[in-house]
Amino acid sequence: MSPKSYQHKSSFTNLLLHIHPHAVPEKSLKLAHTWGLGGMALLLVILQVLSGSLMLFVYHPVPDKAYHCVWVLMNAVTFGRFIRGVHYWSANVLVAVVLLHMLRVFFTSAFHSPRRFNWIIGLCLLGFVLVSNFTGYLLPWDQLAYWAVTICIEMLAYIPWIGVFLKNLIRGGGEIGSATLSTFFVFHVILMPVCFFTFMPFHFWRVRKAGGVVSPKSLRGDVESAINRVPVLPHLVVREAAVGLVLVACVFMLSAIFDAPLESQANPGLSPNPTKAPWYFVGFQELQLHLAPEFAILVFPLIFVAGLMLIPYLSYGDETCGVWFCSQRGRRSAGVAGMIGVTTTLAVIFIDEWVFADATLLAGGSGVVMRGILPLGILFFGGCMFAWWGRRKGNMSTNEVVQSIFAFFLSAFVMLTLIGALFRGPGMALAW
Numbered sequence: 001m002s003p004k005s006y007q008h009k010s011s012f013t014n015l016l017l018h019i020h021p022h023a024v025p026e027k028s029l030k031l032a033h034t035w036g037l038g039g040m041a042l043l044l045v046i047l048q049v050l051s052g053s054l055m056l057f058v059y060h061p062v063p064d065k066a067y068h069c070v071w072v073l074m075n076a077v078t079f080g081r082f083i084r085g086v087h088y089w090s091a092n093v094l095v096a097v098v099l100l101h102m103l104r105v106f107f108t109s110a111f112h113s114p115r116r117f118n119w120i121i122g123l124c125l126l127g128f129v130l131v132s133n134f135t136g137y138l139l140p141w142d143q144l145a146y147w148a149v150t151i152c153i154e155m156l157a158y159i160p161w162i163g164v165f166l167k168n169l170i171r172g173g174g175e176i177g178s179a180t181l182s183t184f185f186v187f188h189v190i191l192m193p194v195c196f197f198t199f200m201p202f203h204f205w206r207v208r209k210a211g212g213v214v215s216p217k218s219l220r221g222d223v224e225s226a227i228n229r230v231p232v233l234p235h236l237v238v239r240e241a242a243v244g245l246v247l248v249a250c251v252f253m254l255s256a257i258f259d260a261p262l263e264s265q266a267n268p269g270l271s272p273n274p275t276k277a278p279w280y281f282v283g284f285q286e287l288q289l290h291l292a293p294e295f296a297i298l299v300f301p302l303i304f305v306a307g308l309m310l311i312p313y314l315s316y317g318d319e320t321c322g323v324w325f326c327s328q329r330g331r332r333s334a335g336v337a338g339m340i341g342v343t344t345t346l347a348v349i350f351i352d353e354w355v356f357a358d359a360t361l362l363a364g365g366s367g368v369v370m371r372g373i374l375p376l377g378i379l380f381f382g383g384c385m386f387a388w389w390g391r392r393k394g395n396m397s398t399n400e401v402v403q404s405i406f407a408f409f410l411s412a413f414v415m416l417t418l419i420g421a422l423f424r425g426p427g428m429a430l431a432w
């Protein structure tokens with residue numbers, strides 16, 4: 001090996017060893033351990049920045065020009081259509097991958113100490129992914145973008161006391177226009193990337209500080225001498241490169257086959273019917289059809305976020321982590337809770353649509369009780385009863401109980417999203 005290539009190899013190795021330890025347990029190399037989802041999220045963020053920077057050569061964030069710029073990018077710029085496709089597809093795949101990564105972390109119980117705070121940093125990253133996606137949605141200034149963003153911003157008005165203020169703050173005035181576009185642009189191309197590149201290194205550093213990704217007890221300290229460790233280079237790095245290449249190939253293929261959507265230019269006087277929020281917010285839009293707006297927009301999402309932040313700080317004792325679903329019993333109870341979540345959500349949606357649709361009982365002032373306090377009370381009471389039963393009678397650990405409750409809400413939210421995205425037609429009525 002020539003001195004020059006040796007020098008290159010050693011700087012590359014040095015860089016890698018900032019991210020990885022020298023050696024990792026051989027068993028932790030199994031793909032099913034993490035599915036490489038955290039690394040995929042990082043790669044997708046990088047793809048976003050690269051493709052987005054290229055689009056900035058053509059794009060102007062002004063309502064009269066924005067749509068035309070995107071049209072020119074797609075029809076007159078060499079590879080413009082493909083580059084926009086890469087940006088669009090990697091953004092959508094990123095939301096899915098980050099959510100899956102979070103589920104992997106949750107269901108392998110990788111949120112216990114010393115990883116608790118990293119769970120919170122991860123939640124911030126999830127917030128940045130959603131804000132980046134949402135602010136980017138408006139930039140093409142077409143009908144789809146304009147009305148999807150309008151729907152989401154209008155939802156804010158239902159927040160008591162500060163809703164209207166918030167709505168006007170985000171719009172930068174009384175209606176969506178050039179001030180909104182510049183605000184969204186600044187968030188999308190400056191603030192969010194800065195947040196990503198500050199929080200991501202912090203997130204990775206915490207993974208290393210915790211001794212690498214979580215591993216089952218049999219791989220940890222007590223039997224240290226029995227663990228077979230292998231160097232990260234080549235063992236882990238080659239696997240990461242393989243996952244990365246497959247991911248990039250998939251995103252490129254999607255971008256080459258399916259164009260990013262571009263409808264006609266935004267027309268504030270003509271709203272499409274139905275007008276739907278972006279897919280990752282459709283679940284909340286669907287929730288709004290069944291609950292009092294204050295509960296759908298504020299109370300439920302706040303409880304949901306507070307619950308997510310609280311998960312690592314509950315008292316778990318010395319419980320299993322690093323094993324999918326903790327145990328066979330954990331797997332079964334999470335599966336059953338998930339199925340109950342799916343069936344009750346479907347039942348509630350259909351009963352609400354066909355039985356209660358015109359019930360005056362649910363309208364007006366009493367709507368807050370019937371469509372807010374009552375469902376919240378039922379969920380709270382049901383959750384407490386289940387936790388009590390699981391701990392006392394079902395012999396379940398706290399982790400298994402939390403996992404089952406989470407699986408219930410997760411499956412309910414997935415159903416709300418599927419129904420909202422696929423089975424709502426004009427006037428948001430159910431349609432096949």
Ligand code: HEM
Pocket residue numbers: 034036037038039041042045098101102105110111115118119120121122123125126129200203207210212213214
């Ligand atoms: C842009 C978003 C994100 C990126 C780039 C990212 C990246 C990563 C990477 C590379 C790892 C180590 C390898 C792996 O577990 O796959 C990791 C681990 C971890 N992530 Fe994330 N992550 C993101 C979002 C999240 C979210 C939303 C959560 C949870 C709310 C989260 C919580 C964690 C935790 C607790 C670990 C340690 C897991 C363990 O030790 O097994 N991350 N992340």
